[in-house]
Each structure stands twice: as C-alpha cells, then as structure tokens.
Amino acid sequence: xxxxxxxxxxxxxxxxxxxxxxxxxxxxxxxxxxxxxxxxxxxxxxxxxxxxxxxxxxxxxxxxxxxxxxxxxxxxxxxxxxxxxxxxxxxxxxxxxxxxxxxxxxxxxxxxxxxxxxxxxxxxxxxxxxxxxxxxxxxxxxxxxxxxxxxxxxxxxxxxxxxxxxxxxxxxxxxxxxxxxxxxxxxxxxxx
Amino acid sequence: xxxxxxxxxxxxxxxxxxxxxxxxxxxxxxxxxxxxxxxxxxxxxxxxxxxxxxxxxxxxxxxxxxxxxxxxxxxxxxxxxxxxxxxxxxxxxxxxxxxxxxxxxxxxxxxxxxxxxxxxxxxxxxxxxxxxxxxxxxxxxxxxxxxxxxxxxxxxxxxxxxxxxxxxxxxxxxxxxxxxxxxxxxxxxxxx
Numbered sequence: 001x002x003x004x005x006x007x008x009x010x011x012x013x014x015x016x017x018x019x020x021x022x023x024x025x026x027x028x029x030x031x032x033x034x035x036x037x038x039x040x041x042x043x044x045x046x047x048x049x050x051x052x053x054x055x056x057x058x059x060x061x062x063x064x065x066x067x068x069x070x071x072x073x074x075x076x077x078x079x080x081x082x083x084x085x086x087x088x089x090x091x092x093x094x095x096x097x098x099x100x101x102x103x104x105x106x107x108x109x110x111x112x113x114x115x116x117x118x119x120x121x122x123x124x125x126x127x128x129x130x131x132x133x134x135x136x137x138x139x140x141x142x143x144x145x146x147x148x149x150x151x152x153x154x155x156x157x158x159x160x161x162x163x164x165x166x167x168x169x170x171x172x173x174x175x176x177x178x179x180x181x182x183x184x185x186x187x188x189x190x191x192x
Numbered sequence: 193x194x195x196x197x198x199x200x201x202x203x204x205x206x207x208x209x210x211x212x213x214x215x216x217x218x219x220x221x222x223x224x225x226x227x228x229x230x231x232x233x234x235x236x237x238x239x240x241x242x243x244x245x246x247x248x249x250x251x252x253x254x255x256x257x258x259x260x261x262x263x264x265x266x267x268x269x270x271x272x273x274x275x276x277x278x279x280x281x282x283x284x285x286x287x288x289x290x291x292x293x294x295x296x297x298x299x300x301x302x303x304x305x306x307x308x309x310x311x312x313x314x315x316x317x318x319x320x321x322x323x324x325x326x327x328x329x330x331x332x333x334x335x336x337x338x339x340x341x342x343x344x345x346x347x348x349x350x351x352x353x354x355x356x357x358x359x360x361x362x363x364x365x366x367x368x369x370x371x372x373x374x375x376x377x378x379x380x381x382x383x384x
Contacts, residue, residue: 093373171360174278186356
C-alpha cells in the first residue's frame with residue numbers, strides 16, 4: 001500500500017493526500033481494474049516510442065501526423081515537446097507537419113543544441129519540398145535562445161518564421177505586464 | 193457613518209467589509225486627514241478634464257504627453273481609455289503620441305462609432321504629419337470590431353497597424369487557449 005501511494009506521489013501535481021485517495025480507491029475496485037491499469041502502463045511504456053521523422057510520440061515508425069497525406073509537408077512547425085504539439089493540434093487551424101526538439105537550449109542546465117533533435121530537422125530540409133519552418137517555442141529566455149539559434153541555422157535552407165508574442169485573447173491591456181505590451185507594440189502588423 | 197461606508201462600497205473592488213474597515217480607519221485619524229481627502233477629491237473632480245487633442249486625462253488644455261516635444265507626433269497609438277494609455281507608458285518603449293477613444297464599439301450595449309472620439313482622431317490625421325496609426329485595443333469582440341472599423345476608416349490617410357496578439361511572456365504553449373494559439377500561428381513573423 002505504501003509503495004503504491006509513493007508511486008502516485010511521484011506524478012506531477014499529485015500530493016500525498018491525493019495519492020492516498022487514488023490508492024485507496026483502486027483497492028476498493030475489482031481486481032480486474034488494477035490489472036488493466038498495470039497492463040496499460042506497461043504496454044504504453046513498451047510500445048510508444050518516437051516517430052522516426054518528427055520525434056512525436058508514436059507506436060509506429062511514423063506518427064499519425066507524418067502518415068496523414070492531407071498535411072502539408074512543405075511547412076514544418078518546430079516545438080519543444082509533444083505536449084506543445086498536442087496544444088497546437090487542438091486549435092484545428094494548423095495543417096502542416098511538425099518537428100519535436102525534445103527540449104530547449106538552456107546553458108544554465110547544461111543543455112546545448114547537440115542534446116536536441118536538430119540534426120534530424122536539418123536532414124528534413126529538402127529545399128525542393130520545405131518552404132517554411134515556423135518556430136513555436138515558449139516566450140522565455142530558453143525559448144528565445146533556441147529560436148535565435150535555429151533562425152540563423154535554418155535561414156539558408158528555407159523561410160523561417162516565429163509565432164506571434166503579444167496580448168492573449170480576452171486579456172486587458174491594463175493588466176498586461178510591461179514585457180508583453182512592449183512585444184505587442186514591437187510586433188504590430190499592418191491591418192489588411 | 194453608514195453614508196461614508198456606502199460611498200466606499202460603490203468603488204470598484206471594494207466590498208462591504210473593506211468599506212467598513214476604511215471608514216473606521218478614517219474616523220480614527222485626525223480630522224485634517226479627512227479634510228485633505230475630501231478636498232483632494234473635489235479638486236480632482238473639478239480640475240481634471242480631457243486633453244483637447246488626444247482625450248487623455250489632463251488638468252490643462254493639453255496633456256503632458258501632447259506637450260512633450262520629445263514625442264513623435266507622426267505616430268498615434270489609439271487606445272480605449274486612459275488606463276490603457278498608462279499601461280503602455282509603463283513599458284517605456286513607446287515614444288509616439290496617443291488618442292483616447294473613450295470606449296469601444298459595442299452594438300450590444302448600444303455604443304456606436306459616433307459615441308467615441310473618432311471625429312477628433314480624423315481631424316488629427318494631417319497626411320503631412322501623421323505617418324502611422326497603431327490600434328492598441330483589447331483582443332475581444334468589441335476590440336476587434338472597433339479595430340476593423342477604424343482600419344477601414346483611416347487607411348486612406350496613413351498606414352494603420354495593430355498590436356500583436358499571441359502568447360504572453362512567460363506563458364507555456366501547453367496552457368494557452370486555442371484562440372490565442374491560432375492567432376499566434378496566424379500572426380507569425382519572419383525571423384530577422
């Protein structure tokens with residue numbers, strides 16, 4: 001019992017009380033449920049690997065997005081990890097392909113460019129095929145560093161763009177922090 | 193006493209308990225403090241009006257920003273109200289002038305373009321002088337409506353731009369809402 005609680009506690013966002021509640025709940029359910037849970041866990045861990053092309057989570061050699069003929073392979077959106085990819089998919093606006101870096105450059109944490117999937121990205125940049133790379137990295141020191149690095153590296157091969165930083169939807173100018181407002185001003189665009 | 197509490201309660205963000213605490217505090221202080229408070233209130237209400245040029249709060253005919261020779265009058269940033277102007281001033285990045293609309297177009301609330309300071313803005317658009325108008329309105333239905341309206345109206349006179357909408361600083365892609373992410377993708381810019 002203590003071992004099960006401890007395992008739950010290791011998960012992000014789950015404290016000791018929640019861990020105890022979850023463990024007690026499972027013990028009160030039929031044994032099949034625990035078996036199914038354990039099997040799902042082992043199977044997921046064994047079967048889910050990385051897409052050989054874009055680095056997204058995938059049980060097959062290529063992920064569903066890379067296999068989808070309807071996606072524009074001339075457009076590659078670069079993200080730090082699969083969670084960011086899934087966030088962009090939820091918008092249902094993006095019809096291009098992705099490339100998952102597996103992190104961001106962070107000299108403070110000893111993460112340099114060589115630790116990221118950058119060589120694999122360069123290999124994908126056939127100038128006949130890829131017209132634009134969109135950098136969709138978080139607006140932070142690490143995200144900015146990585147965007148600058150990739151911008152310089154990729155520009156000889158294709159157009160490199162960066163997602164917009166500015167006021168989020170539904171926000172008030174009055175409550176926006178100074179850096180966000182300064183970026184929103186700096187990044188202004190002509191009205192169509 | 194009840195009348196004083198009631199007056200405090202009418203202020204935004206102040207509930208009955210806070211109102212009571214503030215009223216009791218003032219009664220415990222020397223009488224001069226209440227007198228100074230009352231005088232400041234009456235004086236501010238009497239003396240502070242609108243800048244005749246930009247509509248910002250001002251005790252004089254023209255506000256401090258309009259009088260400042262160091263500001264670029266060829267650039268006008270359009271905001272809904274003086275609070276938004278003060279937010280932009282806090283960035284210390286903007287060196288142009290402003291125009292305060294006094295609200296946003298909102299058909300639901302019966303606020304049409306004629307209720308806003310738009311005629312006064314048009315009068316300022318001397319093509320010899322004004323090169324660009326930046327629309328800095330909140331990302332909401334009313335802000336979008338007003339931006340579209342002003343964009344069409346002002347384009348014959350000068351360049352019209354709009355501040356960037358996208359990810360705010362320090363945010364995570366993963367937690368951004370779909371509309372913000374879609375706007376950030378749509379508003380992407382070429383890396384310099």
